[in-house]
Amino acid sequence: MSAVVSPIREPLIEGGKTYHQITEDICSPTERTPSTAWVLAFIVAVSALAFYVFCVAWTIWVGIGSWNLNRTIGWGWDITNFVWWVGIGHAGTLISAILLLFRQKWRTGVNRAAEAMTIFAVMCAGQFPLIHMGRLWLGFFIFPYPNTRGPLWVNFNSPLLWDVFAISTYFTVSLLFWYTGLVPDFATIRDRAKGIRKTIYNFLSFGWTGSAKHWQRFESLSLVLAGLATPLVLSVHTIVSFDFATSVIPGWHTTIFPPYFVAGAIFSGFAMVQTLMVMTRKILKLEEYITLAHIESMNKVILVTGTIVGVAYLTELFIAWYSGYIYEQFAFYNRVMGPYYWSYIGMMSCNVLSPQIFWWKKLRRNIFVTFVMSIFVNIGMWFERFVIIATTLARDYLPSSWSYYTPTWVEVGLFIGTLGLFFTLYLIFARVAPVVAVAEVKAILKSAGDQYIEPNKKHYAEAAKEVETH
Amino acid sequence: MSRENKDVLYGLYDDEQDLLKAVDHANADHLEIMDVFTPFPVHGLDPKLGLAESRLHIAGFIYGAIGALTAFLFMTWVFTRDWPIIFGGKPYWSVPAFIPITFEVTVLMASVGMVVTFYTICGMAPGIVSPTLDDRITDDKFCIAFDVTGADDSVKSKMESFFAASGASEVNTKTI
Structure with missing residues (x-):
């Protein structure tokens, strides 16, 4: 018990757990028959997924004409949803990679579920550009492969192609990072299981033994992957913002986009993590592992990133005015006062004003407020992307081509359908895998468990005294 | 074996x-x-x-370097030798535009390479x-x-x- 803990730290594992209890609490949900709540949620999610399949089939059969895009507004709900989902996918890697590099112990309670969420969100995001191609079966044209047309290569100078590389790299690296973390925990389930489950979990755990040398390599791998994933996660949304920023459309052509998009992505990602965690900890009875301290930490991140996004919104308006460039000024006048003023109000109130309630500690630690706020932020961030895309396109250089856009039922169905895909995958994940990283939580028990933290704080006081006397 | x-x-x-x-x-x-x-x-x-300290990170660096070179040289070859096209009045060899893809491929190769190496040297695989x-x-x-x-x-x-x-x-x- 040599850990030295600052007196302001709160316990991250409550209930005086032993190592065995940790295994028991986290692994047992995978060994029980699913609860009624799970079954009902799964039915709803799979129904939405089925509707998604129908809407995709409809889009491909009828063509993109089944959407309400027009000559002026070529991007609508599809790209809005794409950016929204990619943004949500940022929290997982931020929690697992950046917080690993910063040695934040509270990441262990939430990293596993957040990384799973990342992977599922990126899968949802990837759907939209593919469907938008119209001819889905030619989707492989986006990759630079030797072909019989010359070979005619893709345009490596296009941000849309950078996006292909960014999203596919992000998906692959997140998946590898997540799965490698899961392997020791699958081994824990394997060693508790019998019969067919043992065979399945043995397959999934790759024959993990827990040897000292393997753990050493495992930690080395985790650290380097975290070091690689950190710039990666920042690059992905930067590149997504380049889709807009490198164009010559007033309202998109701004240098503020990369940091503003990254902050927004972290903001919306943490909101989705909160939405899921508040439900998961309740249903799987993991309140002692995903504590109020975890919830509060995430609410602080939401407050900071929400405020950064707010500053970005105001900076945009200021720079538009300050530039003295009338097209820029007109674009931003339209963003606030134009035909889509209601989405600007939605964005501002959900993203900038409402998170300010998290300055109060009492509200940061309130589960109900957290849940409602997380939904608000999810809605607000969807509006943000819609504002950027639709308001900008609706009023272009030629007044004769000004237009207005509302989605058809197919576009709405595709969005709801990806929510179905997302929740179906998440619910399956919560059934078959430990939603909290078992080995990592055990590793912090001696320093952050509630029965150890008080003695550790005394240790800190002694150490401080020693420094004083010297 | x-x-x-x-x-x-x-x-x-x-x-x-x-x-x-x-x-x-x-x-x-x-x-x-x-x-x-x-x-x-x-x-x-x-x-x-x-x-001894694991040398996995050295392997990771080598994979990453291979990734960076592969991506950058491939794009250079395509746009200066195989099929030169002018985009937006820029030079054929427009280096700044190659940076995002070079970076992504570096990260991809380093990560995939390290993970495959990790499982191989630990003697781990599905099944x-x-x-x-x-x-x-x-x-x-x-x-x-x-x-x-x-x-x-x-x-x-x-x-x-x-x-x-x-x-x-x-x-x-x-x-x-």
């Missing part, structure tokens, strides 16, 4: 602090530890076991069944294992007395 069966004498400890003390004890007794198995990474164990000494090693037991294949009884008894002295909660033998 043919493998001889090993006779393993192993002791289980209830706490990582006991394990660390026991490893020191074993080193003092000049007992050769075959392996140590733990449910989570125990810090401070590697130097006691004399494990591999590694013999485990005890099911509780992935739960809450910390295990020190000795290879006693063909060892005589005096050696074994020395190890058993070591386990008793260092506070092992259980001592067993298993052929794996």
